[in-house]
Amino acid sequence: MGLFFTLIALVFFLGSSLGDLSVGFYSRTCPNAETIVASVVRDAVAAEQRMAAILLRLHFHDCFVQGCDGSILIDDPNAEKHAFGHQGVQGYAEIEKAKAQLEAICPGVVSCADIVAMAARDSVALSNGPVYQVPTGRRDGRLSNVSFADDMPDVSESVQQLKAKFLQKGLSAKDLVLLNAAHTIGTTACFFMTHRLYNFPNFGTDPTINTAFLPELKANCPQNGDVDVRLGMDHGSERTFDDMILRNIKNGFAVLESDSQLYTDPETKSVIDSYLGILNFLLGPSFAKDFADSMVKMGKIGVKTGPQGEIRRVCNAIN
Ligand code: HEM
Numbered sequence: 001m002g003l004f005f006t007l008i009a010l011v012f013f014l015g016s017s018l019g020d021l022s023v024g025f026y027s028r029t030c031p032n033a034e035t036i037v038a039s040v041v042r043d044a045v046a047a048e049q050r051m052a053a054i055l056l057r058l059h060f061h062d063c064f065v066q067g068c069d070g071s072i073l074i075d076d077p078n079a080e081k082h083a084f085g086h087q088g089v090q091g092y093a094e095i096e097k098a099k100a101q102l103e104a105i106c107p108g109v110v111s112c113a114d115i116v117a118m119a120a121r122d123s124v125a126l127s128n129g130p131v132y133q134v135p136t137g138r139r140d141g142r143l144s145n146v147s148f149a150d151d152m153p154d155v156s157e158s159v160q161q162l163k164a165k166f167l168q169k170g171l172s173a174k175d176l177v178l179l180n181a182a183h184t185i186g187t188t189a190c191f192f193m194t195h196r197l198y199n200f201p202n203f204g205t206d207p208t209i210n211t212a213f214l215p216e217l218k219a220n221c222p223q224n225g226d227v228d229v230r231l232g233m234d235h236g237s238e239r240t241f242d243d244m245i246l247r248n249i250k251n252g253f254a255v256l257e258s259d260s261q262l263y264t265d266p267e268t269k270s271v272i273d274s275y276l277g278i279l280n281f282l283l284g285p286s287f288a289k290d291f292a293d294s295m296v297k298m299g300k301i302g303v304k305t306g307p308q309g310e311i312r313r314v315c316n317a318i319n
Pocket of ligand 1: 050052053054056057060087088089153154155156162179180182183185186187188189190192256258
């Protein structure tokens with residue numbers, strides 16, 4: 001009997017110290033952690049609507065390099081955040097603000113990586129997207145280097161390359177479609193459109209763009225124009241989380257080249273189509289639920305738990 005209880009205790013100890021992420025990880029150690037992050041995100045989005053998309057994107061860029069460990073947040077001349085693959089990523093001040101409030105009430109408890117994951121979740125909910133629970137317990141990484149982000153997925157890569165990069169992170173073709181559907185909110189700089197509109201191999205212009213859409217895209221991002229001008233990525237619905245992005249991709253109204261690629265491959269095309277059937281609302285899979293599941297999966301990439309990593313005092317510096 002004694003041995004039995006020792007074994008149970010050991011399993012419990014290993015589970016909590018080395019183990020997986022869990023929903024409500026801070027419920028005893030910092031019960032207000034989730035509320036505080038939610039209120040910082042709510043205020044930030046109220047002040048600047050773009051912030052929801054910015055914080056959602058930040059989580060993706062954090063997870064794809066060294067795992068979801070807050071490595072993108074580090075400030076240093078040679079830090080990861082300066083990588084080309086992280087071009088335009090923002091939201092650092094909002095994460096730091098949440099961290100400062102959390103340190104004031106429960107110092108050394110809540111990781112920056114978890115704040116990023118929670119902020120992404122809250123941003124989705126604030127954009128009318130699915131409300132989902134995010135498992136926490138990530139610890140912060142202690143390494144950040146510009147070269148670590150060399151392999152970020154790029155807008156001009158083929159769907160085969162994108163599938164391979166997601167697979168390397170344990171994400172399927174279905175996850176690739178669902179996670180890219182995060183482009184249902186937010187904007188892109190014209191910087192990312194030049195290749196697609198003016199330098200596309202053989203045609204000059206990406207032939208997947210619907211001819212009814214091309215003049216509008218070119219007018220928004222003229223050749224040799226200001227590359228910092230921004231345009232919504234989900235044509236007609238850039239502020240609301242919905243399945244319009246999938247319809248746009250299907251109809252040649254995708255703004256990003258990498259999104260349009262998703263309808264050129266049989267596997268990813270069938271994932272898109274699976275959410276767009278006429279009776280889908282009754283019989284089909286739920287885009288909102290599956291998106292949330294893929295977000296939770298992405299949030300587990302290469303996480304550090306238990307004795308690994310650290311809980312940073314501030315998010316932009318290693319302790
Ligand atoms: C194949 C993978 C992906 C590529 C190539 C890609 C590329 C891009 C590009 C080029 C932009 C515009 C950036 C700017 O101009 O500031 C962007 C924005 C964005 N991305 Fe992605 N992305 C990918 C996957 C994801 C994933 C997995 C998520 C989240 C789950 C995501 C969320 C966002 C959001 C929300 C924005 C809007 C940011 C804003 O409005 O400032 N992306 N993405």
